Amino acid sequence: MSTQTVSPPGASFFSATPARAFAPEDFAGDEKLMIDTAEQFSRKEILPVAERLDHQEDGLMPSLVKQAGDLGFCGVDTSDKYGGLGLGKNVAARILEFLSLNGSFSVTFGVTSGISQVGLALFGSEDQKLKYLPALTSGQQIGAYALSEPNSGSDALSAQTKAIRQGNKWILNGTKMWISNAKWAEQFLVMAKIDGEKFSAFLVERDFPGVSIAREEHKMGLKGSSTARLVLENAEVPVENLLYLEGLGHHVAFNALNIGRFKLSSMSIGPAREALGVAATYALDRKQFGQSISDFGLIQKKFALGAALFYAAESMIYRTGAMIDDAFEQYAGTIDGNRKAAEEYALECSACKIFSTEAESWIVDEMLQVYGGYGFTEEFPIARIYRDARVSRIYEGTNEINRLFLSDRLRRKAKDGSASLTAAGDSFISELAGKAIGQVGADQASIGAASDLVLLAYAEQSARLRSARFGGIHEALYTAFIGYANAKAAESYQLVTGESVTLPAISKPDYAEIAKAVYSKRGPAV
Amino acid sequence: MKILVPIKRVVDPYAKVRPLADGSGIDLTGQNFAINPFDEIAVEEAARIKERDPSTQVTAISIGGPEVEDQLRKALAMGADESILVESTAEWDSPSVADELAAYLKDNPTDVVIMGKQATDDDNNQVGQMLAAKLGWPQATFASKIELKPGEAVVTRETDTGEETLSLPLPAVITVDLRLNEPRYIALPGIIKARSKPLNKVAPKTSPRLRTCMTGVESPPSRQAGKRVGSVDELLAELKGRGVLNG
Ligand SMILES: Cc1cc2nc3c(=O)[nH]c(=O)nc-3n(C[C@H](O)[C@H](O)[C@H](O)COP(=O)(O)OP(=O)(O)OC[C@H]3O[C@@H](n4cnc5c(N)ncnc54)[C@H](O)[C@@H]3O)c2cc1C
Numbered sequence: 001m002s003t004q005t006v007s008p009p010g011a012s013f014f015s016a017t018p019a020r021a022f023a024p025e026d027f028a029g030d031e032k033l034m035i036d037t038a039e040q041f042s043r044k045e046i047l048p049v050a051e052r053l054d055h056q057e058d059g060l061m062p063s064l065v066k067q068a069g070d071l072g073f074c075g076v077d078t079s080d081k082y083g084g085l086g087l088g089k090n091v092a093a094r095i096l097e098f099l100s101l102n103g104s105f106s107v108t109f110g111v112t113s114g115i116s117q118v119g120l121a122l123f124g125s126e127d128q129k130l131k132y133l134p135a136l137t138s139g140q141q142i143g144a145y146a147l148s149e150p151n152s153g154s155d156a157l158s159a160q161t162k163a164i165r166q167g168n169k170w171i172l173n174g175t176k177m178w179i180s181n182a183k184w185a186e187q188f189l190v191m192a193k194i195d196g197e198k199f200s201a202f203l204v205e206r207d208f209p210g211v212s213i214a215r216e217e218h219k220m221g222l223k224g225s226s227t228a229r230l231v232l233e234n235a236e237v238p239v240e241n242l243l244y245l246e247g248l249g250h251h252v253a254f255n256a257l258n259i260g261r262f263k264l265s266s267m268s269i270g271p272a273r274e275a276l277g278v279a280a281t282y283a284l285d286r287k288q289f290g291q292s293i294s295d296f297g298l299i300q301k302k303f304a305l306g307a308a309l310f311y312a313a314e315s316m317i318y319r320t321g322a323m324i325d326d327a328f329e330q331y332a333g334t335i336d337g338n339r340k341a342a343e344e345y346a347l348e349c350s351a352c353k354i355f356s357t358e359a360e361s362w363i364v365d366e367m368l369q370v371y372g373g374y375g376f377t378e379e380f381p382i383a384r385i386y387r388d389a390r391v392s393r394i395y396e397g398t399n400e401i402n403r404l405f406l407s408d409r410l411r412r413k414a415k416d417g418s419a420s421l422t423a424a425g426d427s428f429i430s431e432l433a434g435k436a437i438g439q440v441g442a443d444q445a446s447i448g449a450a451s452d453l454v455l456l457a458y459a460e461q462s463a464r465l466r467s468a469r470f471g472g473i474h475e476a477l478y479t480a481f482i483g484y485a486n487a488k489a490a491e492s493y494q495l496v497t498g499e500s501v502t503l504p505a506i507s508k509p510d511y512a513e514i515a516k517a518v519y520s521k522r523g524p525a526v
Numbered sequence: 527m528k529i530l531v532p533i534k535r536v537v538d539p540y541a542k543v544r545p546l547a548d549g550s551g552i553d554l555t556g557q558n559f560a561i562n563p564f565d566e567i568a569v570e571e572a573a574r575i576k577e578r579d580p581s582t583q584v585t586a587i588s589i590g591g592p593e594v595e596d597q598l599r600k601a602l603a604m605g606a607d608e609s610i611l612v613e614s615t616a617e618w619d620s621p622s623v624a625d626e627l628a629a630y631l632k633d634n635p636t637d638v639v640i641m642g643k644q645a646t647d648d649d650n651n652q653v654g655q656m657l658a659a660k661l662g663w664p665q666a667t668f669a670s671k672i673e674l675k676p677g678e679a680v681v682t683r684e685t686d687t688g689e690e691t692l693s694l695p696l697p698a699v700i701t702v703d704l705r706l707n708e709p710r711y712i713a714l715p716g717i718i719k720a721r722s723k724p725l726n727k728v729a730p731k732t733s734p735r736l737r738t739c740m741t742g743v744e745s746p747p748s749r750q751a752g753k754r755v756g757s758v759d760e761l762l763a764e765l766k767g768r769g770v771l772n773g
Binding site: 085 | 714715721
């Protein structure tokens with residue numbers, strides 16, 4: 001739900017503290033109902049069949065997507081003109097978080113409800129949208145997004161897939177690698193270069209002549225999802241299926257990714273939420289030395305810090321989502337307006353993606369540790385959660401690429417006057433970021449460390465604004481978070497500047513109190 | 527056919543609750559709230575009846591503060607046509623609730639009241655019966671199947687000895703049990719549609735006259751740790767030793 005006032009512009013968190021920011025607690029009553037439906041659907045329909053999904057049982061995943069479509073989940077933030085619900089991206093992301101308790105379903109659903117639609121929704125012509133979106137928003141069809149190639153991953157613009165015009169057709173040749181949903185998808189958003197030069201986006205149906213799917217990749221995790229190559233051999237695509245303009249496919253691809261990164265952040269904390277829950281149940285049951293392991297201080301610390309990282313991630317994701325909703329309300333309507341709206345908070349989207357996926361990694365790893373040796377077996381769900389989480393830091397732009405992007409984005413915004421590099425100085429981290437930002441070298445280690453300072457400043461500010469409003473356990477979570485974040489920031493500061501820095505005193509975090517909240521909620525502390 | 531479904535907002539039935547330190551009630555900080563699960567089944571049943579006969583009018587009603595709007599909106603999303611919030615922050619015991627509902631029903635002709643057999647917070651199992659008595663209407667409690675016909679309700683109810691089928695002339699009060707149905711997922715379009723359904727706020731027609739008074743709440747004594755025994759003989763010896771078993 002968007003706020004009344006217009007949100008502050010992109011990257012402004014760096015130089016100013018807003019009076020208030022949207023928090024997950026601010027979702028309206030009936031939005032909470034939607035989120036509840038999502039959680040129930042996950043717990044009753046998806047989690048019980050996780051193992052069958054991992055074995056790629058025939059028809060199971062597509063039938064779950066269809067069921068999700070029947071409940072209205074597949075097009076939450078797509079306009080009702082095209083069969084969606086026309087709601088905001090923020091509530092769509094929160095719903096997605098709860099539909100992401102299982103990783104395989106999450107990526108399948110996330111792609112068909114997200115990056116396979118958003119490029120089309122933002123840049124498509126009316127005819128294209130009316131033709132392709134309703135099948136996706138209703139869950140009748142599954143969609144896919146095809147950018148990566150065997151030799152073109154992070155360097156996406158170096159794609160080799162080629163399109164040439166032949167009469168009223170485009171003829172596409174090339175191989176798209178790692179295509180999520182390939183096995184089930186009926187429609188693919190494909191990036192290819194017209195005449196080997198002009199990077200462009202095309203709407204490709206599975207049944208077009210010359211389109212085929214290679215064998216499934218054998219993956220380390222997300223075994224229930226489909227990942228395979230899309231092979232285009234003289235594939236025939238009608239002329240009208242060029243999406244947007246010749247040579248402007250990067251707008252389609254990268255803006256889909258901006259929103260994609262924001263949504264991936266939600267998709268990453270979903271499994272982290274589940275990991276905290278299952279590990280809490282295990283810890284309460286398991287006894288060693290005559291007592292429940294949940295009472296051991298070092299176990300409590302894992303839950304407390306995990307919940308604190310979760311809290312910060314959640315605070316920044318939904319703060320960002322509310323601002324994105326405002327930007328869409330303000331600018332969207334025309335293609336240029338859509339583009340502006342999707343780009344405005346690109347820096348924040350990258351910050352959320354990096355922070356959330358790394359929080360997820362930390363949480364699933366330490367929650368596995370709570371299980372001891374049992375965590376290393378397939379007997380308990382945590383092993384699957386751990387495996388499934390690993391790829392979050394790799395796709396939708398690796399975290400390295402996102403770090404480079406983040407610093408670059410801030411520098412450009414400062415240059416064109418749309419952002420200031422004078423730090424707000426509202427926290428220890430912000431002060432360090434402000435001092436470091438002028439000293440960033442050309443080397444990637446320094447650039448990456450600067451990005452860490454910026455994204456930690458955003459996480460800290462988001463968690464602080466939220467905890468100040470709600471108090472109680474929120475304050476405890478914030479305290480636990482800054483203990484961790486200040487140390488990381490100091491390390492990053494030293495990497496950029498070479499100067500030493502003394503950590504400020506903070507009150508001792510109450511790990512036991514937070515752990516108790518996690519135990520009683522069987523999930524994040526709030 | 528007009529159906530009234532009274533609902534109660536209760537603390538999440540799956541949450542662990544603790545008494546307040548002074549024993550004056552339950553500590554509700556940080557707790558989630560829900561429609562009493564039995565009432566949710568009643569709403570679901572009314573929604574299904576409406577799906578079979580679209581001329582049915584379903585009204586959900588609850589007594590409470592503004593926070594109850596969440597539950598009344600949920601009833602709308604599940605299929606009720608309108609919701610009524612009887613605004614009151616006072617305390618209402620079972621006879622008082624029955625008085626208020628009876629007053630509403632006197633002014634608003636209704637064919638059947640379908641409601642939970644009890645609420646999961648106080649577990650009283652009283653309001654339905656009291657309401658029927660006050661109105662002089664027939665009642666069927668613990669329904670596991672409901673069939674509505676013109677002027678008649680046929681209700682299957684669970685008893686200790688088996689199933690019993692009752693036929694009641696309308697208007698009537700029916701209280702429902704867990705086995706009646708399983709509420710379906712609330713589809714998102716239904717939730718959005720509920721935004722434009724009426725949620726009317728009215729003042730209570732009666733004032734609560736408490737006939738019971740809660741004097742304190744405390745936790746049940748914590749369970750003592752058990753003892754593992756190695757054999758049946760050891761078990762018998764243990765039970766005899768504790769005087770639980772004679773001989
Ligand atoms: C399960 C799964 C599903 C996927 N789904 C899709 C999909 O649906 N559609 C799609 O288009 N793609 C998809 N991908 C592809 C994914 O987006 C790419 O794997 C990712 O972008 C990285 O590309 P790459 O694998 O070629 O790695 P590379 O680009 O070769 O990177 C290798 C390493 O080098 C680093 N690196 C690369 N360039 C730089 C640089 N300039 N500076 C510093 N470090 C650098 C990277 O961060 C990484 O650590 C999927 C991948 C997986 C594993």
